[in-house]
Amino acid sequence: MDESSRYEAVASRDARFDGEFFFAVVTTGIYCRPSCPAVTPKRVNVRFFPSAAAAQGAGFRACRRCRPDAVPGSADWNVRADLVGRAMRFIDDGVVDREGVAGLATRLGYSARQVQRQLTAELGAGPVALARARRAHTARILLQTTALPVTGLAFAAGFASVRQFNATMREIYGATPSELRARARGHAAPGSGGAPGGIPLRLAFRGPYAAREIFDDLAAAAVPGIEEIAGSPGSRTYRRTLRLTYGTAVAEVGERPGRPGGPAGSGWLDCRLHLTDLRDLPTASQRLRRLFDLDADPYAVAARLAADPLLRPLVAARPGLRSPGAADPAELAVRTVLGGPPERAAALVRAYGKPLDAPDGTLTHLFPTPDELAAADAGEGVRALCAALADGTVDLEAGADRDAAERALAALPGVGPAAAAVIRRRALGDPDVGPPGPAPAEAERRRPWRSYALQYLRHAGLGAGAAREPDDHDPKDIRDHAALHAA
Template sequence: MRAVQSKDARFDGWFFTAVVTTGIYCRPSCPGVPPKPENMRFYPTAAAAQQAGFRACKRCRPDASPGSPRWNERADVVARAMRLIADGVVDRDGVSGLATRLGYSTRQIERQLLAEMGAGPLALARAQRAQTARILIETSSLPMSDVAHGAGFGSVRAFNDTVREVFALTPSELRARAARGHQAAAPGVLSLRLPFRAPLCPGNLFGHLAATAVPGVEEWRNGAYRRTLRLPRGHGVVALRPEHDHIACVLTLTDLRDLSTAITRCRQLLDLDADPVAVDDLLRRDPVLAPLVDKEPGRRVPRTVDAGEFAVRAVLGQQVSTAAARTHAGRLAAAYGQAVADPGGGLTHLFPDSAALAELDPAGLALPRARRDAVVSLIAALAAGDVDLGAGNDWQRARAQLSALPGLGPWTVETIAMRALGDPDAFVPGDLGVRVAARELGLPATPAALSRHSAAWRPWRAYAVQHLWATGDHPVNHMPEAHADHESTKAGRPAGRNLR
């Protein structure tokens, strides 16, 4: 109640407020006059509000709120289900496919989601389709039949009915409202705004992605991080640029039905659904970390759009410089990745998936034998499904699966957990950069002692790692100049094991 009355934007996406007298639902920070308490109803998701018969507010656009941070903080079945639904599993495989991924019956999944989220998997997926439809309506000139198909609706009629029900406007009216004062995007290009909870520190986020960019797969160009995306139905190219109150996102897709999945993966890459206030408030309780947090609040954990890709890159990058790690990964991409066209830049390939990498000749890897064997074992396990790093994975089970492979020690496993699995409490006490920072700051410098000290940072130890790394002087800690192009990211100073 207090969050709504104070219009606190920190709670946008955490819950939604419906007003019984107007029949609309809003984000907590809606700029309208707060309703009377007796007229408010609270729902955990937009889908639950829609299912209760409320339509989205035209002023605050609650469907465009940042996602709830709960699904990135938790590893229980509901959180895993929400991550899979956001990744489009229900639209592609149905509720039965979702249940199979999670190892539960459809009835169990529906019951648990309804109890906590106020809506079942079909309603949650429908709400996501509605938001995807709105994006396509407002940012493209596609015929409405193509929008309906791209958003995942089975028919134009279902598309029309859903848009009218959720937004109280027809698709044509939505497009007309959005077109006022806006220039249409080029054909085939979607320009979006990705919201986040303030504050956001872009330096280490974009600095890390640019400094470790794999040639041909990623680049920094004209002030934006660009990369290719492997998606369920095709591929895409995305450019992400930090702005004052949003991330500018320009997407080109071979299949529009991949739009919601692409957005979800870009948000995951940049950790945009984090709750920086909660993270920073806890880390500030440590007097050693407090000055670091105050200096650059809102640090995010740079993550990935493809967990399998990152896992392979993490093993390739063990105990070598950033430049060497990029070289090894670039060679794999050039040799085994699918070629793509990129008229707007220098991207040439998708990073190869595990099936393509399973065909590689180990003798062709210019690596020490132990690391070569580790890479080959990881690829084989990913291809066979013995290691599950997908959106609905169980973090602890994935750790156990990775740890069972030869050559994957605690540093590699926790690095994958932090950046690929998205565990906000992943911690690398043996990392060279972390140990150097700890010693210079007067923290315990041995892994065991630092682990004990870090208990006070839980469940946000992955964010504490970002602050510790930032005490060093390395390109990953600084966003490149806006005018720098992809050539400027090709040289990297030698790095410790902390910077893969």
């Protein structure tokens, strides 16, 4: 988009571009998302930025009405496999906060200078500024939803000192931490990470969102002990345990989307996190975003796939259909290679998983780590996969090289092509996973959204079970999987 097109999107308050770019008003010193409901500023007073961090670096503070720091991230970072796309996935997963820029550069296989240069060229901000914007957003959530003392809250959000925390919040939000907390008064009473109420979050998405279908998928594959679905269709709650960097969590996500702008507008899923360590809040929320595919661009997906005669009516029937990811990539990979019904994975959980300190409803365990499963009696494929995950031969982290991961998976005994495709699509969040082997012309025309094409075909019943992934060990699934991709 050129600047004229961006200004037209701002003037029409087009939510399709929220997170794709940001605009700032020089006369007010405020930056916003394109759909901000405030009066449209004059074109001469508007500046455009590729990221919230770039707008903050230029001296603009976040709008209080549209909260531009809370919008979904750009879908480009899920599509792109280059340095910038991988770096953004790593930053969102908290790598810079935990390991610094040097750790990020090492994971990417580039020098810190190269990473800084490329991110600045494309996003107007380097890795430190991008991570800083992420920390500030986390701190605002904690200020407005918990009663934590400011000192503890600052370190929980990832800041190195209280002075740095105070200065950053004043710079980005134009208010002190105490003032930000005061604005939340009159809303729901703040709680704490370990309190029964947990931390309430709104997990934002853009465009339509087919919640029923993704909850159907999760319900069909839920593993007892680590996952559960409560309630009836339309008002279900998905609950699961999470193993995180500093502690553990129980996450709850509601099915019914909140929508401020009408049935077709952007909205959010209500979430509640019960954390044993508040430093895990950013990572936990990001993993849930990947599980529910909340950073997708349904407008781009629909525009591409609707050009396919077979998919056109399917896209129209299910606007906003998403391709679910994984809350824990290693867990998803093990479950995929293990195959079979959820009870098979539940048996591994009971035998090798770590019990929670206290059961939470039907949630009793954490899924076992690859180290814990290395000697499990779960078949050659699972043992080989866990050994490869434990020694780093297979890397499934957020910004991993997807091609390298697939090659490493293909080299493992007991891991078939269907399983490798599912792992790439879900554990690595690749939106463009097609059938193993040479792709037919129809599939090539669906790039870069072949993972979504698969979802539309599955939910239309054109192949393997709509709510179940293909099993490499089931001959019928192998036949159905091939037929599905050939559709």
